[in-house]
Amino acid sequence: MSSSTPYTVRWGILATGWIAETFTKDLLTNPASRDVHDVRHEVVAVSSSSSKDRAAEFIKKVDAPSSTKAYGSYHELVADPDVDIIYVATPHSHHFQNAMLALDAGKNVLCEKSLTVTAAQTRKLIETARSKNLFFMEAVWTRYFPLSIKVRELITSGAIGNVYRTIADLSVGRDAPEGKIDFPDTNRMVNADLAGGALLDLGIYALTWVFQSLYHTQPEVEKEAPNVIAAVNKYHTGADETTSIILQFPKHRSHGIALTSLRVASEPDNKDTAGASIRIQGGLGEIQVIGPAYRPHQLRIITKESDGKAEILDFVIPKDKERDWGHGMFWEADEAARCLRDGQKESKTLPWSESIVIMEVMDETLRQGGVTYPELISTDVFDPQSPLNTGKR
Ligand SMILES: NC(=O)C1=CN([C@@H]2O[C@H](COP(=O)(O)OP(=O)(O)OC[C@H]3O[C@@H](n4cnc5c(N)ncnc54)[C@H](OP(=O)(O)O)[C@@H]3O)[C@@H](O)[C@H]2O)C=CC1
Numbered sequence: 001m002s003s004s005t006p007y008t009v010r011w012g013i014l015a016t017g018w019i020a021e022t023f024t025k026d027l028l029t030n031p032a033s034r035d036v037h038d039v040r041h042e043v044v045a046v047s048s049s050s051s052k053d054r055a056a057e058f059i060k061k062v063d064a065p066s067s068t069k070a071y072g073s074y075h076e077l078v079a080d081p082d083v084d085i086i087y088v089a090t091p092h093s094h095h096f097q098n099a100m101l102a103l104d105a106g107k108n109v110l111c112e113k114s115l116t117v118t119a120a121q122t123r124k125l126i127e128t129a130r131s132k133n134l135f136f137m138e139a140v141w142t143r144y145f146p147l148s149i150k151v152r153e154l155i156t157s158g159a160i161g162n163v164y165r166t167i168a169d170l171s172v173g174r175d176a177p178e179g180k181i182d183f184p185d186t187n188r189m190v191n192a193d194l195a196g197g198a199l200l201d202l203g204i205y206a207l208t209w210v211f212q213s214l215y216h217t218q219p220e221v222e223k224e225a226p227n228v229i230a231a232v233n234k235y236h237t238g239a240d241e242t243t244s245i246i247l248q249f250p251k252h253r254s255h256g257i258a259l260t261s262l263r264v265a266s267e268p269d270n271k272d273t274a275g276a277s278i279r280i281q282g283g284l285g286e287i288q289v290i291g292p293a294y295r296p297h298q299l300r301i302i303t304k305e306s307d308g309k310a311e312i313l314d315f316v317i318p319k320d321k322e323r324d325w326g327h328g329m330f331w332e333a334d335e336a337a338r339c340l341r342d343g344q345k346e347s348k349t350l351p352w353s354e355s356i357v358i359m360e361v362m363d364e365t366l367r368q369g370g371v372t373y374p375e376l377i378s379t380d381v382f383d384p385q386s387p388l389n390t391g392k393r
């Protein structure tokens with residue numbers, strides 16, 4: 001293959017909900033629209049545990065090629081020899097069983113966040129990927145944004161000195177009268193059977209910023225798992241509604257403050273009026289990240305020398321004009337493609353070891369808050385016939 005021929009990855013999409021649609025539409029954009037020329041993506045199959053018809057409707061809706069195969073079960077998808085990698089887009093409750101199903105069938109996996117319900121499940125998936133020599137990655141898309149790459153470069157180049165503290169918030173204001181939260185109790189955001197709660201759904205992004213700035217950017221030998229102090233308020237469903245975590249990295253004398261809530265909003269008007277959702281603070285200045293923690297769009301760099309004038313860097317998410325689409329999830333897909341091309345089993349931007357430490361922080365937070373999830377979704381015993389794999393709800 002000549003070096004000018006892009007490497008093609010053939011994707012299988014497992015589930016047909018909101019994020020599956022958003023991600024698949026990104027896969028179908030022209031990589032040239034984001035100035036990527038070395039990799040490309042094909043969507044070859046989609047599976048729905050609800051029905052084959054639903055998978056077929058999805059294929060039409062996202063405007064995938066008519067040759068895309070529709071399956072009415074996850075089992076059929078993972079057995080398809082034309083699929084190189086499976087994108088797991090079910091609720092977090094299902095990730096462990098669904099990702100295991102794919103790995104067990106010899107497929108590479110990109111799995112939505114939060115990676116699993118427990119750290120033990122994450123460890124099991126990683127052991128399986130390692131023993132089967134397969135690629136496996138947690139789909140924390142924000143890490144692959146040019147904006148995130150720039151933040152990591154600024155930190156490692158010493159632009160704000162030693163980083164001592166990061167304050168990161170991802171909260172959505174869904175407070176409702178009479179102590180309610182404005183999601184039906186069955187919704188995956190608050191339903192404990194689907195591993196609902198602020199932490200696993202949103203808090204993972206606040207933790208991502210703490211880890212990108214205080215952990216990932218450290219030399220390998222200096223990385224340390226943090227001490228964790230958590231305060232958790234539970235909703236009547238048993239899921240956490242407001243969770244605040246202090247992470248202490250003693251060797252580095254640094255603290256991370258990760259905040260998440262379903263009651264109050266990081267950005268009440270979605271117009272940046274509330275200021276930075278993330279502040280990365282160093283001895284010489286700070287980097288402020290503007291926009292929601294999962295899809296930020298601006299950096300403000302303020303140093304002791306700034307003299308009241310922040311350096312502002314804007315990051316626009318490119319659109320494929322022909323499809324009139326571009327959400328920003330294509331960068332993580334490009335990363336997965338390059339790893340497959342280069343024979344790498346894990347991404348350097350979010351290595352397995354880091355996913356484990358983050359899951360351990362979430363475990364500890366939930367333990368301190370007394371949040372527990374049902375055995376069906378927290379077991380680390382793989383069962384191909386689990387209802388989570390067969391869709392028998
Ligand atoms: N990276 C990001 O920006 C985002 C990531 N996410 C993550 O993606 C995952 C899915 O979220 P989202 O797409 O919003 O969820 P949806 O409820 O919209 O979709 C989930 C899909 O999973 C399948 N599914 C299988 N069993 C169940 C079940 N018991 N209940 C509900 N769905 C089931 C269904 O597809 P089918 O019937 O076809 O099998 C369903 O459409 C979550 O882990 C979430 O954290 C979500 C939003 C944004």
Ligand SMILES: O=C1OC[C@@H](O)[C@H](O)[C@H]1O
Pocket residue numbers: 201202294
């Ligand atoms: O990952 C996510 O990012 C966007 C949020 O709206 C969504 O709830 C969450 O799953």
